[in-house]
Amino acid sequence: MHSQNIWINTAITKDLLFGALDLERTEHGILPHRLPARARAQCADNQLATAEAQPSGVRLAFRTRATIIELDTLPTKLIYTGAPPRSQGVYDLLVDGQLIDQTGASGGNTVTIDLATAAERWQPGPVSTVRFADLPDRAKRVEIWLPHNERTELVGLRTDAVVEPVLDDSRRVWLHHGSSISHGSVAASPSTTWPAIAASRGGVELINLGMGGSALLDPFTARALRDTPADLISVKIGINVVNTDVMRMRAFGPAVHGFLDTIREGHPSTPLLVVSPIHCPIHEDTPGPGSFDLEALGRGELRFVATGDPVECAAGRLTLRVIREELARIVAQRSVDDLNLHYLDGCELYGQADYAELPLPDQLHPDAATHRLIGERFAKLAFTANGAFSSVF
Structure with a gap:
């Protein structure tokens, strides 16, 4: 000793x-x-x-x-x-x-x-x-x-x-950007957030740019992703765009294109995975903004509600279902020329059936058990054979 x-x-x-x-x-x-x-x-x-x-x-x-x-x-x-x-x-x-x-x-x-x-x-x-x-x-x-x-x-x-x-680390670097869910809200500890679990399963070094309330397609975030050395990149887009009610459909599509264009300036051929939102019932078909549930706060509970009007979706208000469809369309369009661009539906990480078994405690954020579920599923979908981050490519 x-x-x-x-x-x-x-x-x-x-x-x-x-x-x-x-x-x-x-x-x-x-x-x-x-x-x-x-x-x-x-x-x-x-x-x-x-x-x-x-x-x-x-x-x-x-x-x-x-x-x-x-x-x-x-x-x-x-x-x-x-x-x-x-x-x-x-x-x-x-x-x-x-x-x-x-x-x-x-x-x-x-x-x-x-x-x-x-x-x-x-x-x-x-x-x-x-x-x-x-x-x-x-x-x-x-x-x-x-x-x-x-x-x-x-x-x-x-x-x-x-x-x-540590000077002998040859592991690939995975750069990830997302919302509070990627940040780790309600996870039990820092090495058990879903990105940390996925990185451990995938044998990669994580740089986590998941930031609570701040995955808003900001140009300065895109430039940070562009300028950061990485072997693998993923961007999880959607929930904050809806629950801050920060833009309409007219702005959303071009903003996604611009975000991806900026990343590609620094990483022209790096595997880039676009991930849409996980299942979240309050915002599936109801636009934002999101808000605290005041009745729940009165009981000493922290819960969230959606305050938008679904009728206004026809005028361009965004919901999670609309965003998933648009992200899938954009990736399909771009991947014709960008063979290293991939799409992952967030409902494959946590879907409606999962909500029935592991509901979101505050209606927005996954708990510790769900972080583990999402991390393990992401690793299986992204890091194994035929995944966007497979070492085979």
């Missing part, structure tokens, strides 16, 4: 961090971002700023013989007044690809959000130490997956043995 009195401090640098597109130096340490600074400067939306700074899919990865690891972090926790308490952020520790420990970070900043008025109150808090002990005393690959739902500033890393970067 290593002496617990001898600590090695290791600077947290980009060669130890996977899944982030930018690292911001703060007064406390390093803040991982999932969008580059140029993209962040082009949108003042607080929802996006919150989502992209929550490190879904971001993990420290290194090789070490350490039996004890301590990570100092400054989390920022969200509190929603009038809603059930949010689950505390979880840090997953993987050794040679296997999840062996989980813990949370106490302390940290808090942001209290009034759901009725959208008013926010920020309260500073102390740095916390996340500790993993009794690790196997052998050379091993260690990954610490940061909480997918908590902004996390990395302050310090201490171990009882030397830390070395």
